[in-house]
Amino acid sequence: xxxxxxxxxxxxxxxxxxxxxxxxxxxxxxxxxxxxxxxxxxxxxxxxxxxxxxxxxxxxxxxxxxxxxxxxxxxxxxxxxxxxxxxxxxxxxxxxxxxxxxxxxxxxxxxxxxxxxxxxxxxxxxxxxxxxxxxxxxxxxxxxxxxxxxxxxxxxxxxxxxxxxxxxxxxxxxxxxxxxxxxxxxxxxxxxxxxxxxxxxxxxxxxxxxxxxxxxxxxxxxxxxxxxxxxxxxxxxxxxxxxxxxxxxxxxxxxxxxxxxxxxxxxxxxxxxxxxxxxxxxxxxxxxxxxxxxxxxxxxxxxxxxxxxxxxxxxxxxxxxxxxxxxxxxxxxxxxxxxxxxxxxxxxxxxxxxxxxxxxxxxxxxxxxxxxxxxxxxxxxxxxxxxxxxxxxxxxxxxxxxxxxxxxxxxxxxxxxxxx
Amino acid sequence: xxxxxxxxxxxxxxxxxxxxxxxxxxxxxxxxxxxxxxxxxxxxxxxxxxxxxxxxxxxxxxxxxxxxxxxxxxxxxxxxxxxxxxxxxxxxxxxxxxxxxxxxxxxxxxxxxxxxxxxxxxxxxxxxxxxxxxxxxxxxxxxxxxxxxxxxxxxxxxxxxxxxxxxxxxxxxxxxxxxxxxxxxxxxxxxxxxxxxxxxxxxxxxxxxxxxxxxxxxxxxxxxxxxxxxxxxxxxxxxxxxxxxxxxxxxxxxxxxxxxxxxxxxxxxxxxxxxxxxxxxxxxxxxxxxxxxxxxxxxxxxxxxxxxxxxxxxxxxxxxxxxxxxxxxxxxxxxxxxxxxxxxxxxxxxxxxxxxxxxxxxxxxxxxxxxxxxxxxxxxxxxxxxxxxxxxxxxxxxxxxxxxxxxxxxxxxxxxxxxxxxxxxxxxxxxxxxxxxxxxxxxxxx
Numbered sequence: 005x006x007x008x009x010x011x012x013x014x015x016x017x018x019x020x021x022x023x024x025x026x027x028x029x030x031x032x033x034x035x036x037x038x039x040x041x042x043x044x045x046x047x048x049x050x051x052x053x054x055x056x057x058x059x060x061x062x063x064x065x066x067x068x069x070x071x072x073x074x075x076x077x078x079x080x081x082x083x084x085x086x087x088x089x090x091x092x093x094x095x096x097x098x099x100x101x102x103x104x105x106x107x108x109x110x111x112x113x114x115x116x117x118x119x120x121x122x123x124x125x126x127x128x129x130x131x132x133x134x135x136x137x138x139x140x141x142x143x144x145x146x147x148x149x150x151x152x153x154x155x156x157x158x159x160x161x162x163x164x165x166x167x168x169x170x171x172x173x174x175x176x177x178x179x180x181x182x183x184x185x186x187x188x189x190x191x192x193x194x195x196x197x198x199x200x201x202x203x204x205x206x207x208x209x210x211x212x213x214x215x216x217x218x219x220x221x222x223x224x225x226x227x228x229x230x231x232x233x234x235x236x237x238x239x240x241x242x243x244x245x246x247x248x249x250x251x252x253x254x255x256x257x258x259x260x261x262x263x264x265x266x267x268x269x270x271x272x273x274x275x276x277x278x279x280x281x282x283x284x285x286x287x288x289x290x291x292x293x294x295x296x297x298x299x300x301x302x303x304x305x306x307x308x309x310x311x312x313x314x315x316x317x318x319x320x321x322x323x324x325x326x327x328x329x330x331x332x333x334x335x336x337x338x339x340x341x342x343x344x345x346x347x348x349x350x351x352x353x354x355x356x357x358x359x360x361x362x363x364x365x366x367x368x369x370x371x372x373x374x375x376x377x378x379x380x381x382x383x384x385x386x387x388x389x390x391x392x393x394x395x396x397x398x399x400x401x402x403x404x405x406x407x408x409x410x411x412x413x414x415x416x417x418x419x420x421x422x423x424x
Numbered sequence: 425x426x427x428x429x430x431x432x433x434x435x436x437x438x439x440x441x442x443x444x445x446x447x448x449x450x451x452x453x454x455x456x457x458x459x460x461x462x463x464x465x466x467x468x469x470x471x472x473x474x475x476x477x478x479x480x481x482x483x484x485x486x487x488x489x490x491x492x493x494x495x496x497x498x499x500x501x502x503x504x505x506x507x508x509x510x511x512x513x514x515x516x517x518x519x520x521x522x523x524x525x526x527x528x529x530x531x532x533x534x535x536x537x538x539x540x541x542x543x544x545x546x547x548x549x550x551x552x553x554x555x556x557x558x559x560x561x562x563x564x565x566x567x568x569x570x571x572x573x574x575x576x577x578x579x580x581x582x583x584x585x586x587x588x589x590x591x592x593x594x595x596x597x598x599x600x601x602x603x604x605x606x607x608x609x610x611x612x613x614x615x616x617x618x619x620x621x622x623x624x625x626x627x628x629x630x631x632x633x634x635x636x637x638x639x640x641x642x643x644x645x646x647x648x649x650x651x652x653x654x655x656x657x658x659x660x661x662x663x664x665x666x667x668x669x670x671x672x673x674x675x676x677x678x679x680x681x682x683x684x685x686x687x688x689x690x691x692x693x694x695x696x697x698x699x700x701x702x703x704x705x706x707x708x709x710x711x712x713x714x715x716x717x718x719x720x721x722x723x724x725x726x727x728x729x730x731x732x733x734x735x736x737x738x739x740x741x742x743x744x745x746x747x748x749x750x751x752x753x754x755x756x757x758x759x760x761x762x763x764x765x766x767x768x769x770x771x772x773x774x775x776x777x778x779x780x781x782x783x784x785x786x787x788x789x790x791x792x793x794x795x796x797x798x799x800x801x802x803x804x805x806x807x808x809x810x811x812x813x814x815x816x817x818x819x820x821x822x823x824x825x826x827x828x829x830x831x832x833x834x835x836x837x838x839x840x841x842x843x844x845x846x847x848x849x850x851x852x853x854x855x856x857x858x859x860x861x862x863x864x865x866x867x868x869x870x
Contacts, residue, residue: 266712284763304776390835
């Protein structure tokens with residue numbers, strides 16, 4: 005077993021904005037971390053990651069186009085998967101098969117089945133898979149979970165999770181074009197169907213079901229996962245109902261700009277309300293995120309969680325917003341300041357690699373959070389229909405259409421293996 | 425001018441009830457200043473103060489009779505009316521006597537909910553106008569019959585959704601209709617009340633002075649049970665559960681949104697998991713209406729004792745607003761440009777925009793008085809009241825839809841608003857109409 009100070013060698017797969025930030029922070033989150041590869045299908049990308057990493061670690065990472073090269077290198081202990089979402093499951097499974105641990109960004113996969121296969125791969129190859137839902141490593145969220153677990157909030161009657169943030173923009177579906185120089189479009193598409201290059205796909209992949217879980221739930225998946233965490237990670241819901249649509253820019257996009265979701269957890273309902281219209285609801289400010297002295301003004305906080313117990317209501321912020329419990333006359337009964345926990349999450353991953361402890365955002369736990377995202381989208385996509393879910397088989401029991409969508413489709417050479 | 429007659433014969437025929445001479449001059453007409461004669465049907469904690477207040481805030485309005493199946497209540501009603509208005513009304517246990525009395529212009533129906541529709545329809549058939557408390561009906565089917573009765577007999581039927589008479593609710597509606605909130609996408613309604621474990625009680629002897637059979641009326645015949653009488657909110661036979669109170673917000677939300685028709689689809693969840701009560705109606709509910717252009721959610725229950733309704737002093741003060749965060753019965757309306765917090769019963773409204781800016785607000789006063797004035801005005805001028813039974817029926821239908829979704833297993837329901845039936849769902853369709861006891865049937869043909 006590796007010791008606490010053993011060198012950990014990483015490879016970044018997908019050097020976009022988020023991937024670059026994650027890898028730069030992860031390299032320096034603990035001593036002894038080295039990034040050997042930066043993998044990108046686009047030659048225009050990855051330059052900043054490489055130059056900054058070289059400064060940070062005094063070793064210049066190697067740029068590669070094909071992620072499989074990083075899997076082949078025995079030096080690499082773990083990969084950090086920050087591609088668009090349609091690549092997440094396959095990259096994770098390939099990495100496990102090659103004996104690598106994995107940090108995979110949210111949304112961690114595209115279908116419920118992919119999640120199951122990721123779990124199987126992690127188990128079979130004895131690999132750790134940390135999901136990019138960093139709230140699981142925040143001390144304030146653990147406090148909130150402990151508070152609920154202690155019974156101080158009473159019996160839980162209702163959970164309301166919000167992902168209502170503005171910034172929605174008009175969108176025009178551009179014409180197909182020749183593939184830009186330096187981009188391996190075929191590899192960008194990977195498991196997704198082969199289509200001519202289109203910048204509206206490439207740069208707005210969050211607006212397409214084939215590449216993402218949608219702009220709404222990509223972001224809101226953080227709050228959904230955090231909700232599950234503080235509730236002690238309940239199992240799958242019995243049913244889901246999702247309604248929604250497009251409001252502000254009713255253009256060609258498949259993805260709705262607002263979704264209202266209810267999950268039936270048996271003893272309590274959990275609602276998720278997401279939208280990307282309006283600029284009056286905002287995420288916690290930088291000051292709130294990075295200091296331990298402020299709480300959001302909750303009614304204006306767009307990604308909060310409200311947990312109504314019989315003894316009080318907990319307001320919980322996901323972007324370092326902290327938590328507060330209010331009682332009669334809005335009296336503050338208890339509270340805990342928060343802090344954006346990216347670094348803690350990265351440290352947890354590196355420590356897990358070294359000690360083989362289960363990471364905070366383990367795939368088995370997070371698979372159930374991702375399932376909530378998928379169930380909501382399925383409910384919406386089959387015509388805003390309530391779907392009943394059999395937890396044992398992880399199948400929808402009242403819509404073959406939903407199960408069909410849920411299969412996903414994989415291009416030759418990029419199939420999701422039946423047996424990992 | 426319509427000369428009125430006091431039907432001594434009918435009234436004298438009532439066993440065990442003494443109808444004292446009213447002492448009122450029984451001549452009235454329906455001109456703008458003419459006297460309006462009311463009767464109270466159901467002299468409980470809500471009905472009695474309302475009808476008394478109605479007499480105080482209007483001129484020329486009198487209460488001729490108090491009808492209650494519980495003699496204690498009618499006696500209390502009489503003494504309260506005497507104390508506050510200076511005269512003694514007559515009493516009866518039988519509302520039919522009220523309908524037979526041609527002096528009476530209008531009735532105030534504040535019985536438990538299972539009586540609302542039948543009392544309203546009988547009143548219309550007897551050419552009485554009606555003020556009927558919320559929830560105005562106990563099922564969707566009978567709501568439609570109430571509309572038919574009001575139309576056929578040309579009677580005014582005002583539902584007790586008093587928020588429809590608020591100046592501040594009208595200004596909230598105008599604000600939304602002006603487009604200043606942008607396109608409304610999402611409406612969130614709360615009715616988060618307190619509560620505790622509710623346990624059923626054993627059957628008992630009918631208390632003296634209570635006509636239990638008449639109390640049951642259209643509901644199935646069951647032995648007297650004190651839990652049913654005083655805790656009728658727990659039983660489907662008598663009401664809609666905690667949504668009885670939420671119906672105010674559901675109605676107010678519909679009003680400010682310009683009174684949309686039935687939603688095409690809805691989902692409802694409910695359960696008795698909080699206190700494990702022995703009640704039929706759920707302790708907690710969460711439901712969503714798909715109005716196509718916008719979505720409306722509502723959470724209602726008896727789980728949160730720390731939440732509070734807008735306090736009385738704020739309800740009566742147009743310059744103060746509730747602390748929204750723990751306000752139990754607020755409405756939040758999300759538009760593309762801003763969000764509105766709207767309180768019922770005088771809570772007022774506030775609109776917030778980017779950068780936490782207060783964009784606009786309208787202070788509120790509890791609109792019971794205005795609603796009572798509107799009712800009397802409509803009796804006199806025969807205009808449609810603010811809370812017409814048509815709109816009240818559409819609002820009440822939301823309550824019924826939510827309950828039916830719960831009662832059929834926490835399911836989504838698809839509703840054909842044109843014919844007011846569920847699509848391909850026999851189980852749900854069976855709950856569109858309650859069953860009525862003989863002699864208490866809401867008629868198919870009004």
